[in-house]
Amino acid sequence: MEAMDPRSAKAAQKPRREAVLSPRLGAALALLGESEVLADIGCDHGRTGVRALRDGRCKRVIASDISAPSLNKARLLAEKQGLEGSFEFRHCGGFDGYSEGEADAAVLLGMGGELIASILESGGRIAQKLSRIVMQPMRGEAELREYLYKNGYHILDETVCLDAGRYYQLIAARFDPENAEPLPSFMPENWYQFGALALIKREPLLLAMMERYLSIMEEKLERAARSGELPEALTRERDNTKALIELYKGDLVS
Numbered sequence: 444m445e446a447m448d449p450r451s452a453k454a455a456q457k458p459r460r461e462a463v464l465s466p467r468l469g470a471a472l473a474l475l476g477e478s479e480v481l482a483d484i485g486c487d488h489g490r491t492g493v494r495a496l497r498d499g500r501c502k503r504v505i506a507s508d509i510s511a512p513s514l515n516k517a518r519l520l521a522e523k524q525g526l527e528g529s530f531e532f533r534h535c536g537g538f539d540g541y542s543e544g545e546a547d548a549a550v551l552l553g554m555g556g557e558l559i560a561s562i563l564e565s566g567g568r569i570a571q572k573l574s575r576i577v578m579q580p581m582r583g584e585a586e587l588r589e590y591l592y593k594n595g596y597h598i599l600d601e602t603v604c605l606d607a608g609r610y611y612q613l614i615a616a617r618f619d620p621e622n623a624e625p626l627p628s629f630m631p632e633n634w635y636q637f638g639a640l641a642l643i644k645r646e647p648l649l650l651a652m653m654e655r656y657l658s659i660m661e662e663k664l665e666r667a668a669r670s671g672e673l674p675e676a677l678t679r680e681r682d683n684t685k686a687l688i689e690l691y692k693g694d695l696v697s
């Protein structure tokens with residue numbers, strides 16, 4: 444057998460930069476399952492679509508972004524990977540450049556929860572026709588979850604990941620008013636910061652995420668108390684998080 448050039452051997456060992464997906468994007472793809480045409484809304488670098496194609500999770504990707512330079516990054520990556528034939532690129536906000544039924548799944552990752560909710564709302568029938576939407580809000584998890592619960596979305600799955608020291612919540616849902624369930628009765632009323640499904644599944648990282656959130660709320664409350672305040676909203680966050688931690692460790696009764 445011919446000896447391999449040491450430089451090629453080194454290159455072969457080194458994973459291609461775009462082939463290494465962050466835990467956050469990896470968790471999103473794991474929630475996605477399989478689809479025919481994946482819409483990557485707010486695609487930016489384009490790594491999610493490239494990896495979904497490479498892993499056989501979809502046959503085609505429509506990558507879109509409101510920013511032309513961001514969309515261009517995705518285009519360049521797809522070309523570099525020789526995958527441009529399986530991609531379409533659209534410079535648009537949310538679902539504006541899409542038509543009903545042309546994608547069967549979508550990812551909306553790395554945006555604020557309120558923005559994701561507003562994209563679903565303005566996406567109307569296009570968003571409602573998708574069989575699976577995977578969302579990963581950077582913040583505003585409660586606002587997004589509240590929107591989903593109150594607007595006919597069925598929460599299909601939820602997970603939590605840890606990436607570079609930060610916890611992220613991920614939600615898979617589908618518009619399905621007939622099967623959409625209300626917030627289970629064991630959850631604090633009208634409180635959407637953490638997911639009921641993630642709690643039922645005892646998502647391994649959910650406990651650590653809630654404990655970190657609780658200590659942040661406690662620190663904020665201590666600071667407020669020093670200036671003689673007792674903010675109601677923070678107290679509620681603390682008490683509800685404590686209650687959920689107890690539920691996580693104990694039995695859930697719905």
Ligand SMILES: C[S@@+](CC[C@H](N)C(=O)[O-])C[C@H]1O[C@@H](n2cnc3c(N)ncnc32)[C@H](O)[C@@H]1O
Pocket residue numbers: 484485486487488507508509510513535536537551552553554558562
């Ligand atoms: C922080 S990046 C996240 C990129 C990638 N989805 C990820 O999670 O790694 C957010 C991207 O969303 C895009 N964006 C923001 N608002 C948008 C909207 N209304 N419609 C489509 N894209 C949007 C931004 O231009 C940016 O490229």
